[in-house]
Amino acid sequence: MFQDISIEQLIEQRQNKEITLIDVRSPSEFEDSSIPGSLNIPFFDDAERAEIGTLYKQVSAQAAKERGLEIMSAKLPSFVKSFAAIPGRKVVFCWRGGMRSRTTATVLSLMDVHVYRLEGGYRAYRKWVLDSLEQMDFTPDIYVLHGNTGTGKTDILKTLKDRGYPVLDLEGLAGHRGSIFGEIGLRSHNQKTFDALLLEELIHYKDAPFVLIEAESKRIGKVIVPEFLMNKKQQGVHFMIEVPMKLRVQNILNDYRPWKHAEASMHAFQQIKSRLHTPIAAEIESSLKAGVYDRAVELLLEYYYDPRYSHTSNAYGDELRKEPLIHASELDQAVSILENAILEKQPELRNTIAIH
Structure with missing residues (x-):
């Protein structure tokens, strides 16, 4: 099973170890802002994310989950292969450490590709940046x-x-x-x-x-x-x-x-x-x-x-x-x-x- 890593642990370990950060949010989210040095391997592309969001709002959470599973199943082999090709320690994150990064980490662990998941996701990182600059x-x-x-x-x-x-x-x-x-x-x-x-x-x-x-x-x-x-x-x-x-x-x-x-x-x-x-x-x-x-x-x-x-x-x-x-x-x-x-x-x- 995958392990979680806190933002404090990540910052400390990045100073001493080679860690690859992987942002699984959509390309437009990644383009807007991410943790410097991160790679982008999106769980959903922008169109897929928009489709699932619409289903969630207009139909139901269950319908959105089922459509997400259908989309992800079709591209799972290439998704896993992209992660497996990256050497060393890997940390995945999404917006708040929720469904996308948790599912990514779980699936990868089942395929013997070990990754860490960043607790709180990019939102936690952004808060750390603001707090650090403030202090x-x-x-x-x-x-x-x-x-x-x-x-x-x-x-x-x-x-x-x-x-x-x-x-x-x-x-x-x-x-x-x-x-x-x-x-x-x-x-x-x-x-x-x-x-x-x-x-x-x-x-x-x-x-x-x-x-x-x-x-x-x-x-x-x-x-x-x-x-x-x-x-x-x-x-x-x-x-x-x-x-x-x-x-x-x-x-x-x-x-x-x-x-x-x-x-x-x-x-x-x-x-x-x-x-x-x-x-x-x-x-x-x-x-x-x-x-x-x-x-x-x-x-x-x-x-x-x-x-x-x-x-x-x-x-x-x-x-x-x-x-x-x-x-x-x-x-x-x-x-x-x-x-x-x-x-x-x-x-x-x-x-x-x-x-x-």
């Missing part, structure tokens, strides 16, 4: 990277992360770049997915001496950053990056590739068009239509993003002025200057393998 005492110092749009802050942080520095990529966790154009070419995450990914990162870095982040606003696309992290950011050590306009334009072109997303770029521009002086808006629009993207980007930076950033950065008061500005003409130079600035503040890390 989070995140002790590492926060180093905050500032700079106008297009400065390359995200690329700088990615480079530092590749070198072993602790980096919390909030935009990456949100699946959004944080601007009106921020979703172009990306798939933005909902709050449930963001919270789960963020919590994993916070746990991973809980013993780090510091964590590097970008100076994000409280809302990034569809998600809200927790208040405790915004407070930590406000109280952090701040670094301001400045690079030439030409490099900023090129960074944005490399990142967004507007020629591949011309319609989405124009749609995003229409949302801010009224906030710009009419002649400037007209030139941006004509540049986008003509595919002269470098000119459109330069105008957007000069007349829309830079004034907005200047206003936002004033919220930090003298904090930004306490740190020397990091002037650079290219990405590698910015990374090198910032790295030296960090190591001046953390000299004990200069020779440690974990950091550099």
Whole structure:
């Protein structure tokens, strides 16, 4: 017979053992949110789930169970085979640890495929995430990277992360770049997915001496950053990056590739068009239509993003002025200057393998 595993046991064991989590909910439920790293082997697909739900509401629970059994019987061999092909320890879950995961675990045990069932299912996991974020005492110092749009802050942080520095990529966790154009070419995450990914990162870095982040606003696309992290950011050590306009334009072109997303770029521009002086808006629009993207980007930076950033950065008061500005003409130079600035503040890390 299968065994149940609590959410606390799962979290503890995932840190020390290879465990494969398998979500047996429908594809649309899985797509909406799941436990990070899970596989999806659906007990019912979306159409089957809808059919059974209709029977349950309009006919009876018994009719729904009988139809569910009929559907499952037809695909049982391939269902079992999918689980058997996965090596190691396996934990199955559904929405609340009910019929779908219980039936899955029971059938698999009869076929000598051992799995654990997560008590309370995804609902218990979601509650654990919310409770953990609510009670989070995140002790590492926060180093905050500032700079106008297009400065390359995200690329700088990615480079530092590749070198072993602790980096919390909030935009990456949100699946959004944080601007009106921020979703172009990306798939933005909902709050449930963001919270789960963020919590994993916070746990991973809980013993780090510091964590590097970008100076994000409280809302990034569809998600809200927790208040405790915004407070930590406000109280952090701040670094301001400045690079030439030409490099900023090129960074944005490399990142967004507007020629591949011309319609989405124009749609995003229409949302801010009224906030710009009419002649400037007209030139941006004509540049986008003509595919002269470098000119459109330069105008957007000069007349829309830079004034907005200047206003936002004033919220930090003298904090930004306490740190020397990091002037650079290219990405590698910015990374090198910032790295030296960090190591001046953390000299004990200069020779440690974990950091550099």
